[in-house]
Amino acid sequence: MNQTSRDGFTSSFGVLVATLGSAVGLGNIWKFPSLTGANGGAGFLLVYLLATLLVGLPVMIVETMLGRAARANAVSAFDRVAPRRQWWWKSIGWMGFAAALLILAFYSEVAGWVYAYVFKAMAGQIATTDRQVAGAVFAELVANPLSSLLWQWVVLAVTGSIIMFGVARGIEAVTRRLMPLLFILLLVLCARSLTLPGASAGLSFLFSPDLAKITPAVVLTALGLAFFKLSIGMGCMLTYGSYFRDNQNIPATATRVMFADLSVSLLAGMAIFPAVFAFGFEPAAGPSLVFMTIPAVFTAMPGGTLFMTLFFILTAIASVGAMLSLLEVPVAILSERFGLGRKRASLTTIAAVAALGVPAALSSSLTSDLKVLAMNPFDLFDFLSSNVLLPLGGIMVCLFVGWVYGLPEMARQLSNDGALRNQRLVSVVFLLVRFVAPLSIAAVLLHGLKLF
Numbered sequence: 001m002n003q004t005s006r007d008g009f010t011s012s013f014g015v016l017v018a019t020l021g022s023a024v025g026l027g028n029i030w031k032f033p034s035l036t037g038a039n040g041g042a043g044f045l046l047v048y049l050l051a052t053l054l055v056g057l058p059v060m061i062v063e064t065m066l067g068r069a070a071r072a073n074a075v076s077a078f079d080r081v082a083p084r085r086q087w088w089w090k091s092i093g094w095m096g097f098a099a100a101l102l103i104l105a106f107y108s109e110v111a112g113w114v115y116a117y118v119f120k121a122m123a124g125q126i127a128t129t130d131r132q133v134a135g136a137v138f139a140e141l142v143a144n145p146l147s148s149l150l151w152q153w154v155v156l157a158v159t160g161s162i163i164m165f166g167v168a169r170g171i172e173a174v175t176r177r178l179m180p181l182l183f184i185l186l187l188v189l190c191a192r193s194l195t196l197p198g199a200s201a202g203l204s205f206l207f208s209p210d211l212a213k214i215t216p217a218v219v220l221t222a223l224g225l226a227f228f229k230l231s232i233g234m235g236c237m238l239t240y241g242s243y244f245r246d247n248q249n250i251p252a253t254a255t256r257v258m259f260a261d262l263s264v265s266l267l268a269g270m271a272i273f274p275a276v277f278a279f280g281f282e283p284a285a286g287p288s289l290v291f292m293t294i295p296a297v298f299t300a301m302p303g304g305t306l307f308m309t310l311f312f313i314l315t316a317i318a319s320v321g322a323m324l325s326l327l328e329v330p331v332a333i334l335s336e337r338f339g340l341g342r343k344r345a346s347l348t349t350i351a352a353v354a355a356l357g358v359p360a361a362l363s364s365s366l367t368s369d370l371k372v373l374a375m376n377p378f379d380l381f382d383f384l385s386s387n388v389l390l391p392l393g394g395i396m397v398c399l400f401v402g403w404v405y406g407l408p409e410m411a412r413q414l415s416n417d418g419a420l421r422n423q424r425l426v427s428v429v430f431l432l433v434r435f436v437a438p439l440s441i442a443a444v445l446l447h448g449l450k451l452f
């Protein structure tokens with residue numbers, strides 16, 4: 001298929017914004033702080049940084065490369081880049097299809113909480129630094145089955161109507177203008193949080209590691225977060241790569257996105273943990289942590305209600321960019337492989353997510369006792385996708401590129417046919433994906449799942 005007959009990003013800047021839009025989302029503002037808090041703080045952060053640099057970035061580079069080389073969805077791509085008889089590589093794409101639906105099922109629920117908090121912030125219902133009150137507001141929201149479902153459907157309606165129109169110019173324009181604003185607001189929050197009395201306990205929680213807290217399960221969670229943050233291991237970057245332009249510098253784009261994404265997470269961490277300790281919240285509170293702490297920081301400053309509302313609006317917008325990239329994986333597979341047409345492919349995907357989303361949304365009410373592996377549906381979907389499917393997809397991408405696709409073809413692709421002088425960098429990435437990444441992912445996965 002040639003480039004012109006397919007939808008795609010139109011400028012190098014557009015590629016950067018869309019990729020950043022996929023990476024930055026609830027992962028930074030909700031998942032990163034919750035997991036860092038629940039897994040002991042600085043030690044977790046250290047492992048997460050290592051996983052991002054040594055495994056995440058190289059996988060991101062080669063996954064994007066495969067997409068651009070194939071110019072097809074996550075399943076069909078392997079019809080094009082894999083040798084004829086090795087049909088099994090397509091399972092990477094099918095696993096990605098499943099992972100996308102699982103992630104969307106709980107992600108849309110969290111996005112629903114964010115939407116609800118926009119209105120709660122406006123109404124002044126969450127303007128409190130009292131952890132009892134803050135906890136009660138959150139508990140009441142998630143324990144109500146009807147409102148949980150309704151908010152999730154609002155989120156699905158919003159993202160579904162955008163994805164139908166293809167590579168959306170509207171959202172791209174919106175994200176590009178509003179993301180810097182989120183960044184600034186986070187800076188303001190950090191400033192306030194860091195100047196609270198007792199803030200330093202939060203900083204040392206975040207930055208002075210206690211190595212004893214790093215268990216195999218913690219390492220697996222950190223690795224899973226690295227994959228989740230960079231949108232890799234399930235064909236999402238592959239699909240976006242298929243819309244990249246021929247002259248896009250893939251390693252440079254991936255590196256920039258990784259650093260930008262990391263800074264947003266660190267800012268969120270520095271906005272939250274000082275306040276957690278200053279106000280006596282519980283760092284290991286899990287999914288509710290952000291929803292209690294962020295309002296408290298805003299409440300402790302002038303103009304709090306306005307900024308708080310703005311903050312949740314911007315977070316809702318950030319979640320849209322990430323969800324669009326998740327939706328794009330099944331939508332591209334359904335429309336290109338089954339000839340469904342953009343609209344029907346989108347509707348089918350949204351319907352599937354809505355169905356899977358029901359048990360996830362009701363996890364704090366009707367399905368809270370529906371336990372598999374001691375987890376309710378919400379936690380199970382999160383665990384299966386981040387800690388199992390994404391690392392597994394990552395290993396397979398590495399094995400494919402490192403042992404089948406090979407260095408010469410990879411060097412040709414990543415240098416844009418010799419236009420970029422980056423041989424040395426490519427060799428390093430090659431060694432990482434051939435040996436380091438697959439071995440360390442396999443070890444972490446087996447160990448973390450207690451399989452050996």
Ligand code: TRP
Nearest residue numbers: 023025026027228229231236322
């Ligand atoms: N990276 C996004 C976030 O942190 C979520 C996301 C978007 C994602 N696309 C993905 C996660 C693909 C895993 C795989 O919010």
